[in-house]
Structures are given as C-alpha cells and as structure tokens.
Amino acid sequence: xxxxxLAEHAEGTVSKAGLEAAGLxxxxxGTRGDCAFALLxxxxxxxxxxxxxxYGVPAVAVLGKGLFPPTSxxxxxxxxxxxxxxxxxxxxxxxxxxxSEILPMLAARAGGFYASGVEDWHAGQxxxxxxxxxxxxKYAMETAPRVRPVFLTVLPGAFxxxxxxxxxxxxxxxxRAELPPSPVEHAGWSRPLESGLSLALADSLVAGGRGLGGPxxxxxxxxxxxxxxxxxxxxSRGACDAGWLPASxxxxxxxxxxxxxxxxxxxxSGAFQHVAGMRGAGFVVAVNLDPxxxxxxxxxxxxxxxxxxxxxxxxxxxxxxx
Amino acid sequence: xxxxxxxxxxPDMEGALGINPExxxxxxxxxxxxxxxxxxxxxxxxxxxxxxxxxxxxTALTLGPPSxxxxxxxxxxxxxxxxxxxxxxxxxxxxxAMARALASALQAxxxxxxxCGAMSEDLMAGATGPMLAALLDVPFASGVVELRASxxxxxxxxEVEGGARETLLLQLPAVLxxxxxxxxxxxxxxxxxxxxxxxxxxxxxxxxxxxAGLPPRLKEPLQGRAVRFLTGAPEEKARDLFAILQGKGLxxxx
Numbered sequence: 001x002x003x004x005x006l007a008e009h010a011e012g013t014v015s016k017a018g019l020e021a022a023g024l025x026x027x028x029x030g031t032r033g034d035c036a037f038a039l040l041x042x043x044x045x046x047x048x049x050x051x052x053x054x055y056g057v058p059a060v061a062v063l064g065k066g067l068f069p070p071t072s073x074x075x076x077x078x079x080x081x082x083x084x085x086x087x088x089x090x091x092x093x094x095x096x097x098x099x100s101e102i103l104p105m106l107a108a109r110a111g112g113f114y115a116s117g118v119e120d121w122h123a124g125q126x127x128x129x130x131x132x133x134x135x136x137x138k139y140a141m142e143t144a145p146r147v148r149p150v151f152l153t154v155l156p157g158a159f160x161x162x163x164x165x166x167x168x169x170x171x172x173x174x175x176r177a178e179l180p181p182s183p184v185e186h187a188g189w190s191r192p193l194e195s196g197l198s199l200a201l202a203d204s205l206v207a208g209g210r211g212l213g214g215p216x217x218x219x220x221x222x223x224x225x226x227x228x229x230x231x232x233x234x235x236s237r238g239a240c241d242a243g244w245l246p247a248s249x250x251x252x253x254x255x256x257x258x259x260x261x262x263x264x265x266x267x268x269s270g271a272f273q274h275v276a277g278m279r280g281a282g283f284v285v286a287v288n289l290d291p292x293x294x295x296x297x298x299x300x301x302x303x304x305x306x307x308x309x310x311x312x313x314x315x316x317x318x319x320x321x322x
Numbered sequence: 323x324x325x326x327x328x329x330x331x332x333p334d335m336e337g338a339l340g341i342n343p344e345x346x347x348x349x350x351x352x353x354x355x356x357x358x359x360x361x362x363x364x365x366x367x368x369x370x371x372x373x374x375x376x377x378x379x380x381t382a383l384t385l386g387p388p389s390x391x392x393x394x395x396x397x398x399x400x401x402x403x404x405x406x407x408x409x410x411x412x413x414x415x416x417x418x419a420m421a422r423a424l425a426s427a428l429q430a431x432x433x434x435x436x437x438c439g440a441m442s443e444d445l446m447a448g449a450t451g452p453m454l455a456a457l458l459d460v461p462f463a464s465g466v467v468e469l470r471a472s473x474x475x476x477x478x479x480x481e482v483e484g485g486a487r488e489t490l491l492l493q494l495p496a497v498l499x500x501x502x503x504x505x506x507x508x509x510x511x512x513x514x515x516x517x518x519x520x521x522x523x524x525x526x527x528x529x530x531x532x533x534a535g536l537p538p539r540l541k542e543p544l545q546g547r548a549v550r551f552l553t554g555a556p557e558e559k560a561r562d563l564f565a566i567l568q569g570k571g572l573x574x575x576x
Contacts, residue, residue: 140540146534283570
C-alpha cells in the first residue's frame, strides 16, 4: 500500500471531500490496489464495506474504545497504532477541522512532511510537488517533501472525487487499536441559534467583508440585495467577527456553503476559507479596492472600487433602467 | 497557571507584497511587519484568563530572526508578563522544524497551557499547534472560540464545519489553536508600553534544524474563474455591471 486515505464518515458514507482526497491519493499511488481507506469509529465497518464495493479500493475498519465521538487525540493514536509500524508513503485526508488536527499530529509523530489545503500537484524531479495557498491567498506556495511519509490535507473542491468502479470489489479488513485513557472528552455539539438556511435558499447573495468599514456599510448591502430576486445579505468572517453582520450570515468553511445564481462579494479579500463556501455560485461579481485581492481569482466580473462608492452608483444605475 | 503564547511576526498583507529572492518568502514592499492576527487573538485569550485570575503568568514566545523582536515588544505592551525569543537566522518556514524548535524550548519547563493562533496569515497551514501537541504528547484542539480553565482541565468551545460548534474537555497540560472571533485583541496600554520598552527579552539560539520539506516556492495564485475587470469611470462601471446582470436575467423583473 502506497497511500492511505483517512476520511470521516456518517452512516456508512464518506463525504465528497473525502472522495476528493481519495482522488489525489490514487493519482499519487498509481493504482487502486496501492491505496487503502482507513475508517474509524462508529459505522467504520459499514463505511469500509461500502467503499471497497463501490470504489474497488481496499478498506480497513479500525476498531477500538474511545473512537466515537471522534477526537484528534484518539484517532491520531489509533491510526499510528495500526499503520505506524509500516507506514505508507502518503496519508491523504480532506481539509476538515478534525483531519487538520490529525494529519499534522501524525506528521510530527512520524517525523514526516505535512502540507495542508493542497489544491494541485505535479510530479517534480525528486517526487511530488504540492500547491497550496499562502499569504491570505495572494500567493500559491509550491512545497515538496524531502522525507517520507507525506501527510496531506486536501482542499475541498480542488480535485475530482474518486470515481466508482463496477465489479471491482476490494478487500475489507479489520484492525484493532489499543488506546490509553484519553485526556480529551467530547462534551457535545451545538449549532448557532440561526442556521444558514436562508442563505442556502437564496438565489442572490450580496456579501460584505472587512471593506464594509463599519455597520453602516451593511445598509448598502441590503439596498443592493433588493435589486436581485430571492436575495439575502451574507458576510465573510471579518465582517461577522467585527459584529457588523450576525454570525449566522457567515459564508465559508466555518459558516454556510452556498451556491446561489448570483454572488456579489463586496469588500471581501477572498481568503480560501471564504472561497470554499461560495465557489459553487453561478455568477460571481467582486468589488474590492485592492486589485490584487484574491477574490478576483474567483470572480467572473471584477470591479476595483470602494464598495461605499460603487454600490450607490449601482443603485443609481438600476434606478435609470426601469 | 503557566501560560505560553506562540506569537508570530508576519508581513503586513494589506500593503503591496513582493517575493524576497533570498528567503523565497513574501515581504511587504515597504518593510511593514506586524503581529499575525491569529497570534493576537491567542494572546488576547491568555490576557482574558489573566484578567480573571492575576495568578496566571503569560510568556510570549516567538521563533524567528532578530528582526522579529518587535512582535515580542508588542506582546509585552499588550500585557504579557515575559517574552522569550527563539532566535533563528531566517524566518522559519518548515512546519516540522518549527514545531521541534518550539517543543524543545517548552519541554524544559512544560507549561500548563500553550496557545497558538489556529492558522497564521502567512503560511496558512495551522500546523504548529497540532505538531507541538504531538511532540509534547499532550491534547490539542483547534478553532477554539471560547475557553474556561478550572483546576486541571480546560473546557473549550470550537468551531467545526458548517457553523456547528463542539465542546471539549481537555486535561492540562494542553495546546489550543485559537480562532479569530468577535473579541478584538486589546491595544497596548501606556503602562505596559513603558514596561515593554525596558524589559529584557530572554533569548535562546536555535541551531539550523533539519527540515521535512524542500524550500517552498511562491507563485501567482491559482485562478478559479477568468475574471473580466470593468474599466472606465465608476459610474460607467456601475452601468456596465447592471447591464451585464440584466442581460443574464439576474436582476429583479419590474
């Protein structure tokens, strides 16, 4: 086995982001037989069987006490307990909160190489070279391992998911991890009071970021949103953290994932955490004073202006077009 | 409680950036550098703990070249009690090397709580916290937006995907990655600034460490869509944009 795929699973199913990580793992390993899925915790057996049957990739169900609810402490230990004696060359996982803890923990333990948020890769002279965002998205960074194993988290949406293969059932095995008592206890989940449901249902979103400059900018967003059908106002982490918009209107990794027909990003720099939440939008307009803002890399139309100047002009232009 | 906060100096990313040919890293073209935002939030959380219990001691820790001393002066001016500079020749960029250097400095006297930013603005990897925790063999949680310390445990609320939150209880010692949030990091006070100016900063020389990666190379970022920039006077751009949106049927019919 050359590449191990770690993925969270729910009711026997692995997320799309997990299958995208598997897509990269397959590209690195070469063949499906050289890859394996590792599934941990409740439902690991069901998920392992499902994956082996659907994708023709061997799957290992890792069982043990304390693996559900998942904690990075227990999962990292369990993975190393089972695979650490003969580690594969590559470990790949989706860039989720849990996996963004586990993969670097494993890399430190193994003395391995870690790259997070991998968006692309190519074969270099001395092995694979990975591409990821840096400096608030203003640069892409090429990073390459000098050592093995290589631990990767994969940016959701960056790679094609692993495709199913018919009639290529692969082996399912079971492994047991022996874990010492955990110093981490999961004490519950909660959702913010308002969910991002209204954002998910909107056909048009007008979103603001730090460039709003204050709560008064929000009023402009509302007026602009009124130009578009089934619209709502959304925000970036910066605008929500500043308290100009409620946390429930946050779009991005730790907020809502949206795919409206129109997404208008105003005064948003476009860090990948935000882009991850809106890359599925139909048509994207970006308004930002900084022509180098990474948001323009994810926009169909770009306007280099201060939103406080531009939005009133847009409202005026709309008024002239009855 | 003995609290260590890892703080990092980064180029000011609001200004124009260029690539420094010597280090291969990005630099603010005007030489402006500042405390990483995530670091500032981590320090703020430590200061809030200290506001509640004056018995805590906060030590700010940075790993970097001598030119990164200002980030420690800033931390002292914000209210950290002490500062330690782990001196390297260049700005560090290899995650494993950085975590090993920090771990060796912390192992001498294991603190009760280590706070880091969840993800720095420059390398954007979020690797230091979890690697440090693994090397110190202590629990870790990232994306932390609330924390309460009591006795030998810390209760944290952290953000996970899709706006959900998870509550975790971690036994101390522990490492936490602090997420930026509604609480804004405080500004330096005059008293602290005066003290910060005079205070001695402890230094530890860090030998060149073996890296797990080859030196990274910066490139133009990947383009997701082919953007078309509108040109002309602002009024013209506004009219053009409205016409484009109208043409695509994205505007309210009236």
